[in-house]
Structure formats: C-alpha cells, structure tokens
Amino acid sequence: MLYIAEPENLGDLLPEEPSYRTDQLKNWLYKHPVLSADEMTNLPTALRDTIGPQLWPFELAQEQVGDGGSTRKWLFLCTDGAQIETVLMGYANRTTLCISSQVGCAMGCTFCATGQFGFDRHLSAGEIVAQVAYANAYLASTPIPRSPARVTNVVFMGMGEPLANYKHTRESIRRMIETMGMSARSITVSTVGFVPGMRKLIEEPWQVNLAVSLHSTIPSERTKLVPINDRYPIDQVVATAKDYFEAKGRRVSLEWTLIAGENDSDEEAVGLAAIARGIHAHVNVIALNPTPLSTDRPPDRDHVRRFIATLTREGANVTLRDTRGQDIDAACGQLRLRAASS
Ligand code: SF4
Incomplete structure (x- = not known):
C-alpha cells in the first residue's frame, strides 16, 4: 500500500x-x-x-552533487532492497530528470555499468513516476540555482530498457501527462532498438520524443557493443524509427556514445550521417563516461571534434552533449555499482 x-x-x-x-x-x-x-x-x-x-516506494540511500551543484545523482533503495538511480540536471531554461525503468538491464551493452550488472526486475509505473514526484518535491525546497524549480523534461535514459518494460513505461507516461500535467513533448523515451516496443509506441496517442541508441552502423560491430542487434538488426531499428517520425511528425534523435577505437572512425561518422539524413533524425554524440568494469575509454578531444566535423560535413544535424557529472559516478549504473562493491 x-x-x-x-x-x-x-x-x-x-x-x-x-x-x-x-x-x-x-x-x-x-x-x-x-x-x-x-x-x-x-x-x-x-x-x-x-x-x-x-x-514513497523507496528511500534515498545516497546523493552525489556534481557540476558545481547543477547535477544531483540519487541512489534509491526500493522496499524490496532493489537499488535504482535517478539523475537531476539543471540548465538555464530547463530542469531535466533522467529516470530508471528497470532494476538492472537485460540488454548487456558492453560499455554500460547497468548492462554489466544484468537484469533484476521491472520497475512498476508507481516506482517510475515516483522518481519524478520526488525530484519535484526536492526542487520545491532545494532548487538548482538559475534552473526551473520543477522538472520540465523527463528522459528515460537511466537504468533499463524502457520499451522492454512496456506496460509500466506506458502507464508511467500516461500519469506524467494526465495526472502531473506534463507535456508529452517534454518526455523522451530512449531505446537501444527494442523494435516491438517501438512499434507499440507508434500506436500511442502521445507525441513523446523517441531517442534511438545506435552506437555503431556496422552490423557486426554494433552486435559487439549492443548485443540485441542480433535480434533486432540495425536496418529494422532504423526503419521503425522512420515509421515513428512519419506517424508522429516528431524528429527522432539518434544517440551515439563515442568510444575510442570502437565507433569513432570516419567510416562510422559517414554511415551515421547517411542514416540521419535518410530519416530526418538529429544526432546526439556523447563521449563515453568510463565505468570501472570496462576498459573502454572516450576518444581524446581532437578525435571527438573530427568525428563531429565529419558528421556535419556529411549533412547531419548534430549536437555534442556534455558529459554531466564526471566528478561524480554519473554514468548510468555506476552509483549502484559502487554501492554494491563498498
Ligand atoms: S545502455 Fe541502456 S539498454 Fe544498454 S545495457 Fe545500459 S541501460 Fe541497458
């Protein structure tokens, strides 16, 4: 109860x-x-x-504050002992909350701390929405300076593959929109390419944003980084993203975590730009936040610039995202990892 x-x-x-x-x-x-x-x-x-x-369906087990106070990372302890992470990020014109949809994740992406943990269970709709309510309650008493004192944007980019927990993700979105009064356009569902869930999302009445994590355009390389590529190959993922754009009129974003020596070549940049052009998508590139269980590292700054320049030259709309919270355990799953090993 x-x-x-x-x-x-x-x-x-x-x-x-x-x-x-x-x-x-x-x-x-x-x-x-x-x-x-x-x-x-x-x-x-x-x-x-x-x-x-x-x-609350959880209690705050740990808080880390980074980026001079504009990033808060929370580790919540659920009533059954499960641990989930939520990150609050203040910007000049928005306050974004990155929420978890599962305890752990079954997708097994090699560069991701959560993926390295495996899957425990789905979060309920209540546990997902409670992360937003908690952030709003927190901001009411402790606003982030120079940022809205309320969550203005929600991104499903924390622990878990939200579309693999479709029932609860859907219900949580419905509550955010219908009960909390959020705009669908301020909610972003991120997927690593879980095609059945993408298809279901197309059928929903809301114009939520869809972010698709590609990480590689070369099928064999993508399968190495994102094993679900074996089940739902990149061509299917891109075709479904295109269907989403055509059904909703919302530009899909393509997410790319840049990893040195893995997916930072000119060939990848050219391939990514071609896909983005083909489905009118926006590309978000972020340099990897390294995690302790993996030897993967981000490329150096010059290499990142070169990758971005190639994308731009090839006609892609691209944004280089800042890696928030490098002074704390900001990469998805890292706080939980540290809590488990201490
Ligand atoms: S990157 Fe996302 S989908 Fe992949 S293992 Fe991590 S949480 Fe799961």
Whole structure:
C-alpha cells in the first residue's frame, strides 16, 4: 500500500476519509509533491502519520552533487532492497530528470555499468513516476540555482530498457501527462532498438520524443557493443524509427556514445550521417563516461571534434552533449555499482 504509487486507488486506501481528503492528497502527491507527509499541512495529523511511512516506494540511500551543484545523482533503495538511480540536471531554461525503468538491464551493452550488472526486475509505473514526484518535491525546497524549480523534461535514459518494460513505461507516461500535467513533448523515451516496443509506441496517442541508441552502423560491430542487434538488426531499428517520425511528425534523435577505437572512425561518422539524413533524425554524440568494469575509454578531444566535423560535413544535424557529472559516478549504473562493491 504505497500512496504515491497508486494515485487511482487513493479512495480505497482511505476508506474512512471524506472524498475531498483524497483530492487534497492527490494534490500533494502529484501537483505539489512534498518529501514528507508532515508537510501536508491541510491534512489532520493522524492522517499524516498514517501516510508518512508509505508515502514513497523507496528511500534515498545516497546523493552525489556534481557540476558545481547543477547535477544531483540519487541512489534509491526500493522496499524490496532493489537499488535504482535517478539523475537531476539543471540548465538555464530547463530542469531535466533522467529516470530508471528497470532494476538492472537485460540488454548487456558492453560499455554500460547497468548492462554489466544484468537484469533484476521491472520497475512498476508507481516506482517510475515516483522518481519524478520526488525530484519535484526536492526542487520545491532545494532548487538548482538559475534552473526551473520543477522538472520540465523527463528522459528515460537511466537504468533499463524502457520499451522492454512496456506496460509500466506506458502507464508511467500516461500519469506524467494526465495526472502531473506534463507535456508529452517534454518526455523522451530512449531505446537501444527494442523494435516491438517501438512499434507499440507508434500506436500511442502521445507525441513523446523517441531517442534511438545506435552506437555503431556496422552490423557486426554494433552486435559487439549492443548485443540485441542480433535480434533486432540495425536496418529494422532504423526503419521503425522512420515509421515513428512519419506517424508522429516528431524528429527522432539518434544517440551515439563515442568510444575510442570502437565507433569513432570516419567510416562510422559517414554511415551515421547517411542514416540521419535518410530519416530526418538529429544526432546526439556523447563521449563515453568510463565505468570501472570496462576498459573502454572516450576518444581524446581532437578525435571527438573530427568525428563531429565529419558528421556535419556529411549533412547531419548534430549536437555534442556534455558529459554531466564526471566528478561524480554519473554514468548510468555506476552509483549502484559502487554501492554494491563498498
Ligand atoms: S545502455 Fe541502456 S539498454 Fe544498454 S545495457 Fe545500459 S541501460 Fe541497458
């Protein structure tokens, strides 16, 4: 019985209370979230005491602050002991939350700390949405200087492949839009190319953004980095991304984690630009955040520049993303990895 996780069932959870109380509580949970039930000042003390211990489906186990205070990385401990990571990033005009959709991940991408851990379980819709509610509650009392004091953008780029947990990812998106009032266009679902989930997303009524992680255009190389390429080959992934663009009118983004000696060649840049041009996609390149269990490293700055220059020359729209949180364990799964090994 977790209040924040089950907004539709609040009436059942509080059978003795008048209906306006459930409306008040809904307001606290999703519209103006607070970290503690003690702050729900228009509810009677006895009710706050009842709600308090079950307000969140997790507790904060660890926080790291990086980039001069504009990045917060949280490790949450779920009620069953599972650990998940969430990262809050403040920018001048937006506050972005990177959320997890699974505990671990079954996709096994070689450069990813989460992938190296394997898969434990799916997160429930409540556990996914609670990460957003928690960030909003946190920002209400501790805003990031010069950034909006509310989550303006959500990206499913934390632990897990969100489209492999379709049912709960979908329900969490529905709640963000319908209950929390977020715009679908401010939500980005990231996938490593889980084609069945991409197809389902095309059928949904929302214009959420789709980010597809390619990491290599050469099938055999991509299978090495992203083993699911064996099941859903790159041609299928790109064709489905194109269908998404045509169905939604939203430009898909192609994500590329740049790894020295693996996918940073001119050949890869030319191939990537051709795909991007073909499906009118935007390319986001980010230099690898190294993880302790892998020997993979990012290329040096000159090499990164050369890769970007080749993409641009070949006609791709490209953004070089900054690697947030290099002073903390910012790469997806790293905080959990460190917690497990300490
Ligand atoms: S990169 Fe994403 S899909 Fe790949 S193992 Fe890591 S969390 Fe899973």
